[in-house]
Amino acid sequence: MLILATTEREYPWGTLRSTNASKVKVILEEKELDYRVDRLRPGDLWKKPPEMLAKHPLGKVPYLETDRDGIVFDSTVINEYLEDRYPHHPLKPEDPVGLARMRMLENFGDEAFLVGDLPKIWMPYWSKPEDRNEESMQAGRDGLRARGLPYLEAQIGGEEYLCGRFTLADAPYMAVAMVLEVDGMDLADFPNAAAYFDRLRARDSYKSISPGTSLDDSAGSG
Numbered sequence: 001m002l003i004l005a006t007t008e009r010e011y012p013w014g015t016l017r018s019t020n021a022s023k024v025k026v027i028l029e030e031k032e033l034d035y036r037v038d039r040l041r042p043g044d045l046w047k048k049p050p051e052m053l054a055k056h057p058l059g060k061v062p063y064l065e066t067d068r069d070g071i072v073f074d075s076t077v078i079n080e081y082l083e084d085r086y087p088h089h090p091l092k093p094e095d096p097v098g099l100a101r102m103r104m105l106e107n108f109g110d111e112a113f114l115v116g117d118l119p120k121i122w123m124p125y126w127s128k129p130e131d132r133n134e135e136s137m138q139a140g141r142d143g144l145r146a147r148g149l150p151y152l153e154a155q156i157g158g159e160e161y162l163c164g165r166f167t168l169a170d171a172p173y174m175a176v177a178m179v180l181e182v183d184g185m186d187l188a189d190f191p192n193a194a195a196y197f198d199r200l201r202a203r204d205s206y207k208s209i210s211p212g213t214s215l216d217d218s219a220g221s222g
């Protein structure tokens with residue numbers, strides 16, 4: 001059994017989930033692996049209790065507990081581990097150039113979106129509407145418009161997925177699609193990216209991270 005440590009909460013405005021852990025959850029789903037979700041308290045991400053640090057030395061989520069190989073942490077490393085350990089339903093190109101492209105675009109998703117501008121939009125949703133910092137949220141949207149979205153728009157072009165078929169490169173953008181579904185940010189200037197996010201949301205694996213899916217219905221398969 002694989003156990004994914006994450007933070008997920010139901011709030012009146014939808015089920016909110018860790019973006020980095022969502023990257024892993026969709027890959028567990030794409031590979032049809034048996035897994036269950038271990039939900040940590042969001043406050044533990046700041047408090048970093050010793051039992052959490054014992055599992056992830058930086059006290060972050062996600063980390064994956066495996067029977068065979070112990071703990072694996074960091075969403076990018078976990079997804080590559082899952083791909084290497086469970087090669088069925090292959091999710092990476094075989095040629096070196098394709099692999100490099102997959103890793104660059106995956107890294108861009110992490111750096112420009114998940115670490116860069118998305119948290120400015122996403123973190124306030126974990127607070128009550130009246131406590132949200134609208135200025136920070138707007139700065140996040142402006143940041144995405146200035147950097148992440150133009151590059152994504154050009155890279156996806158008229159393709160279905162970033163490397164032709166669905167690969168690990170698309171995993172961070174599943175989490176972006178989730179946040180933007182909640183936020184409803186206007187993407188009219190980025191039609192290719194908007195169509196790509198809709199395509200990602202239409203995949204079965206997206207149900208496991210959808211803001212419309214309850215915690216009970218997204219606890220894993222095991």
Ligand SMILES: N[C@@H](CCC(=O)N[C@@H](CS)C(=O)NCC(=O)O)C(=O)O
Binds near residue numbers: 058059074
């Ligand atoms: N590079 C890490 C980043 C993980 C990360 O920052 N996760 C957030 C939740 S989405 C977290 O644990 N934040 C608490 C912190 O940064 O200390 C990964 O991809 O797994």
